[in-house]
Amino acid sequence: MTADSRTPPEPHDSQHLLSPAPQHHSTPPEVRLLDPNTGLFFPTAVGVGDSLGCALATPRLCPHGSARPSALSAGRPGRRAGGVRQFPARARTGAAEPQDRLPARFLRAGVPVPPQLQGSLVGWAMGILERLNSGEVVIGDGGFVFALEKRGYVKAGPWTPEAAVEHPEAVRQLHREFLRAGSNVMQTFTFYASEDKLENRGNYVAEKISGQKVNEAACDIARQVADEGDALVAGGVSQTPSYLSCKSETEVKKVFQQQLEVFLKKNVDFLIAEYFEHVEEAVWAVEALKTSGKPVAATMCIGPEGDLHGVRPGECAVRLVKAGASIVGVNCHFDPTTSLQTVKLMKEGLEAARLKAHLMSQPLAYHTPDCNKQGFIDLPEFPFGLEPRVATRWDIQKYAREAYNLGVRYIGGCCGFEPYHIRAIAEELAPERGFLPPASxxxxxxxxxxxxxxxxxxxxxxxxxxxxxxxxxxxxxxxxSMSKPDAWGVTKGTAELMQQKEATTEQQLKELFEKQKFKSAQ
Structure with missing residues (x-):
């Protein structure tokens, strides 16, 4: 049982400053030992099946140059060691002393720690809540479906993740690029991997591959890459065609539970319910995932106006926390500036309700000031004309700083976020984290x-x-410089949003084309 499977401690106040996060480990598994002469932690190779007693070999530097100073012996600003610039940790208020820890894979392998090493190894690997509770900044990954669509591995429209089975090398490479850029969460490529989505509107994946195989492959890839560094694996679910088609709570939860069974089998570290337009469905997802006993994060793709049924952001956050989410926030649909406005409203709602939760933000990497309530999917440029709106690395550095100042400690990105955007987050927050990512x-x-x-x-x-x-x-x-969003005003309960297994017919498309012409002329 990991520490996160128990009742989590109360989150720290969002104003607490950070202790340095760990640097990446290379394969084979490594243990970092404290060199008393230099104050640096050095990795030493250990076989997964071995006792850590064999780790008493001469310390060596990681291939990525991951040896870094702890707060006990911080380098000068801009100093380099092993190719990675090091920063002194900033002063802390009420934060625990920084801890070095073993990669999470040692816990799963059941490797014992002999007494002679217990003085050198300060702590074990920490789960998501332990990291956030300690004040650590957790950096998420970026946008998989958009990045892989551009690379030729995902089909725009269904946006389903069968590439995890058909082209695992492409998914693995993108994970590795995000890891190198600074992400310490590998989110399984299971966006829209529910069985009902994989068979929606003529999709072949459910029949020819199966949802179980897609989810299993995605978990395996994420774990493999996470174990190459100090990263956690998060199993993710998202909104479903079943909910849009007005199916019951029991039916919708069954869809989430099918994915959850795979996540438990593959022993992911925590769970994320992401990309929900309706808080009702998001709550159902959290309740389903919470039965696992693992920590649950929940993010909605909403803006400051709230969900598509008119529930305000603060109330959405309250409902998600009461359902069992320990981390709440937003992802996708809106740009970084708008997304942080929404997170601020969520934070205020939680404070008013006297509820505690960690905050999370994973916005678009596109500028979308002209969006309406439904976000960038209503822009006429979606999805093939968004490139002129791409945020620069400097835009993302500004976003990272503003998110941090707001109290957000889980900071990542969604559609449009490439590895260099994630690197920008890691570089901006390097003084707080105590190190730069290998990609720097x-x-x-x-x-x-x-x-x-x-x-x-x-x-x-x-x-x-x-x-x-x-x-x-x-x-x-x-x-x-701006566009006029489509404003069809449809949401769950509208006939046009009822889903079907059959492919969209020519007649259905013809009716939509005519309606689009009418809407554009208004």
């Missing part, structure tokens, strides 16, 4: 690597002031 060895802070460019006017851009103050042009002089 190929990225100079605020363009500092440009000082190596052959052209002098490019070298002149190797400074923060230049990039921080640049007003970025779109290169499209004849295009509008």
């Amino acid at each position: 060895e190929k990225h100079g802070s605020w363009g500092s690597g440009l000082d190596m460019h052959t052209k002098p006017w490019i070298r002149a851009r190797a400074r923060k002031e230049y990039w921080e103050n640049l007003r970025i042009a779109s290169g499209r002089p004849y295009n509008p």
Whole structure:
């Protein structure tokens, strides 16, 4: 039983500062031992089936240069060790002393800690709630369906994750890029992997592959990559066609429970109910996942106006926490600025109800100030014309800082977020976390690597002031800066949202084309 399967301790106050998070471990599994002469933690290889007694070998540096100073012996700002810049940990108020810990895979392997090592190893691997309760910043991953669609492995429209079975190498590589960029949660690629979605509107996946195989493959890939670093695995569920088709609570929960069975079999570290437009369905998802005894996070794809039935963000958060979620927030549908406005409303709702929960934010990497209540899916550019709206790495650094200042400690991204966006989060919060991600060895802070460019006017851009103050042009002089969202005003309970197993017919499409023309002319 992991610590997270027990009743979690109360979350720390959101204003507590951070203790350094761990750096990545390489394969084979490693234990980091404290060198009393330098104050650095060094990894030593250990076989998974071995006792940790064999870890008394000479310390060595990780291939990624993951040795870093603890708060006991922090390096100077900008100092490099093993290719990764190190930062002194900031002063803490009420935070526990920083702890080094073993990779979570040692717990699963049942590796014992002999007495002679217990003085060197301060603590065990921590689960999601232990990390957040200690004040650690948890960095999520980015957008899988959009990234893999662009790479040719996901079909736009159904957005289903059969690539976990058909092209596991593509999914694995994207996980690895997010891990290298700084993510310490590998979320299973199970978005829209419910059985009813995999057979919706002519989708072949449920019949030819099966939802169980897709979910199992996604869990295996996420675990493999997580074990290459200090990352947790989160099993994820999302909104269902069954709910949109007005099926009962029992029927909808059964869909979630099918995925949950796989997550329990594969022993994911925690669970996420994400991408819900209706708080009612999100609550059902949380209640279903909570039966596992594992920690549950819940995020809704809503903006400041609330869910599509008019429930305000603060009330949504209250309902999710009462249902059993320990972490609440938003993901997708809105840009970072709008998403943080929504998280702030959720935070205020929880405070008013005297409820405690950790806050989470995983927004779009697109600028969407012209969205309406339903978010970017109503923009005429969705999904194939969004590129001019992509946020820069500097935009995302600003988002990370604002999220942190709001008290959000689980910070990641959704659609449009590429690994370099996640790296921007990790770099912005490096002073709080105590280290930079491995990917930063190929990225100079605020363009500092440009000082190596052959052209002098490019070298002149190797400074923060230049990039921080640049007003970025779109290169499209004849295009509008804003769009008019579609406003069909349909949601759960509307006939047009009833789903079907059969493929959409030509007649159904013709009727939709005519309605679109009518709406556009209004």
